[in-house]
Amino acid sequence: MKRFVLLALTAASFVHARVWNDTGVGAVVFEEAWAPPELAATVGGAPALGKTLADLEANLVDIHDKRLALMDKFGIDFMVLSCAQPCVQGVSDPEEAAAMAVDLNNNLADLISNNTLRFGAFAALAMHNATVAAQELNRTVKELGFLGALVNDYQQSGADNDTLLYYDQPEYDVFWQMVTDLDVPVYFHPRTNVEPILSLVYSHGFGLEGPAQEFAATLSTHILGLCTNGVFDRFPTLKIIVGHLGERIPSDLFRIDEQLLRQVPLGIPMQRNVSSYWLTNLFETTSGNFATALLQFHASQIGLDRIMHSIDYPFALIEEGQEWVDSLTDVLGEDEQLQLKRGLAISMLKLDD
Numbered sequence: 001m002k003r004f005v006l007l008a009l010t011a012a013s014f015v016h017a018r019v020w021n022d023t024g025v026g027a028v029v030f031e032e033a034w035a036p037p038e039l040a041a042t043v044g045g046a047p048a049l050g051k052t053l054a055d056l057e058a059n060l061v062d063i064h065d066k067r068l069a070l071m072d073k074f075g076i077d078f079m080v081l082s083c084a085q086p087c088v089q090g091v092s093d094p095e096e097a098a099a100m101a102v103d104l105n106n107n108l109a110d111l112i113s114n115n116t117l118r119f120g121a122f123a124a125l126a127m128h129n130a131t132v133a134a135q136e137l138n139r140t141v142k143e144l145g146f147l148g149a150l151v152n153d154y155q156q157s158g159a160d161n162d163t164l165l166y167y168d169q170p171e172y173d174v175f176w177q178m179v180t181d182l183d184v185p186v187y188f189h190p191r192t193n194v195e196p197i198l199s200l201v202y203s204h205g206f207g208l209e210g211p212a213q214e215f216a217a218t219l220s221t222h223i224l225g226l227c228t229n230g231v232f233d234r235f236p237t238l239k240i241i242v243g244h245l246g247e248r249i250p251s252d253l254f255r256i257d258e259q260l261l262r263q264v265p266l267g268i269p270m271q272r273n274v275s276s277y278w279l280t281n282l283f284e285t286t287s288g289n290f291a292t293a294l295l296q297f298h299a300s301q302i303g304l305d306r307i308m309h310s311i312d313y314p315f316a317l318i319e320e321g322q323e324w325v326d327s328l329t330d331v332l333g334e335d336e337q338l339q340l341k342r343g344l345a346i347s348m349l350k351l352d353d
């Protein structure tokens with residue numbers, strides 16, 4: 001507490017510095033879902049074992065009560081909130097989606113305004129029109145103090161929800177230009193697929209919809225599209241964060257690189273290989289994937305300095321994520337563990353700038 005007071009006083013003397021609850025050891029986590037009641041009721045999915053769907057919905061809506069108590073108890077200094085999937089990406093009408101994003105962002109800013117010591121936010125964005133998305137990102141960062149954006153995979157569109165918009169196309173360059181001008185990260189979070197994909201691909205396999213398989217399979221394709229379409233070549237300072245230990249991509253780099261190298265003579269637009277974008281543009285978090293051996297393997301592939309801790313609350317439990325990250329001192333040096341659970345996030349989110 002003494003340390004915190006000191007920090008608050010120091011920070012107050014710099015106009016731009018954010019004042020946050022920096023205990024020096026607590027975690028900073030940022031794949032953490034929130035939803036207003038009307039959206040929380042539609043999120044669905046399977047709650048953690050021992051919890052009910054009603055718990056999940058209540059925990060999505062709650063910020064200042066149970067969520068904060070768990071943060072205190074398990075050593076989370078600061079949490080960045082974002083709208084639970086599919087959120088705006090599930091709205092096919094462009095005008096409706098744009099208005100919803102503005103409402104959600106204003107609502108979230110308002111809800112956390114009395115405790116920005118503990119809570120920050122990533123913007124929800126309508127991705128139908130890249131210029132509109134860029135302007136709303138700018139507004140939320142400049143006017144609401146948001147720390148970046150979180151998109152829930154592709155933007156569904158069209159009267160029958162049958163058009164899927166991927167942000168790896170040239171028309172999104174105006175958005176990526178704004179992201180890099182603002183120098184904020186964009187988190188790529190999975191979403192439940194539109195109906196035709198669910199029935200064509202997932203109806204045969206009980207339980208494969210959602211986090212067990214569908215999420216990583218769909219989102220990793222979008223992330224790889226950013227690579228193969230040359231987005232990182234056009235925007236070399238762009239920072240994209242991928243949860244759940246990188247949606248499996250860093251587990252499979254040998255085959256991805258080797259196979260894509262064969263596309264070079266055929267004119268693939270990307271200038272480098274996927275491995276190398278993990279050293280310059282892509283980051284991963286541990287959200288909902290608290291697997292020590294896999295973390296170590298990924299550290300060997302992309303470097304521990306590309307990996308940050310997060311929970312995926314309330315779909316994953318704060319106690320589970322925190323007990324796991326705190327146990328990592330068995331396999332990581334103390335500095336490495338602190339870097340994983342807060343250090344890189346502090347610089348990425350510019351909490352101390």
Ligand SMILES: *[C@@H]1O[C@H](CO)[C@@H](O)[C@H](O)[C@H]1NC(C)=O
Pocket residue numbers: 004021023026027071072073074075076077117118
């Ligand atoms: C700061 O965070 C810790 C958890 O890391 C918590 O125990 C403490 O109560 C927080 N302080 C304030 C002022 O919120």
Ligand SMILES: *[C@@H]1O[C@H](CO)[C@@H](O)[C@H](O)[C@H]1NC(C)=O
Pocket residue numbers: 064114115
């Ligand atoms: C912020 O407002 C909410 C809702 O009124 C309340 O529950 C919470 O205790 C407040 N937090 C602080 C730090 O004042």
Ligand SMILES: *[C@@H]1O[C@H](CO)[C@@H](O)[C@H](O)[C@H]1NC(C)=O
Pocket residue numbers: 129130131132
């Ligand atoms: C996208 O939004 C901008 C700014 O409102 C507008 O000028 C432009 O016409 C829109 N583009 C499309 C394809 O609708």
Ligand SMILES: *[C@@H]1O[C@H](CO)[C@@H](O)[C@H](O)[C@H]1NC(C)=O
Pocket residue numbers: 135138139142143
């Ligand atoms: C970004 O937002 C700020 C604050 O509202 C505004 O002054 C500025 O013109 C905006 N920049 C762009 C490129 O729209």
Ligand SMILES: *[C@@H]1O[C@H](CO)[C@@H](O)[C@H](O)[C@H]1NC(C)=O
Pocket residue numbers: 090091092159160161195
């Ligand atoms: C389009 O998707 C929305 C929500 O994602 C759903 O409510 C609506 O029924 C869908 N429309 C069609 C034609 O499938």
Ligand SMILES: *[C@@H]1O[C@H](CO)[C@@H](O)[C@H](O)[C@H]1NC(C)=O
Pocket residue numbers: 254257258261272273275276
């Ligand atoms: C990927 O590119 C890097 C840098 O250009 C190179 O050092 C590395 O060998 C490449 N990896 C593969 C598997 O091709």
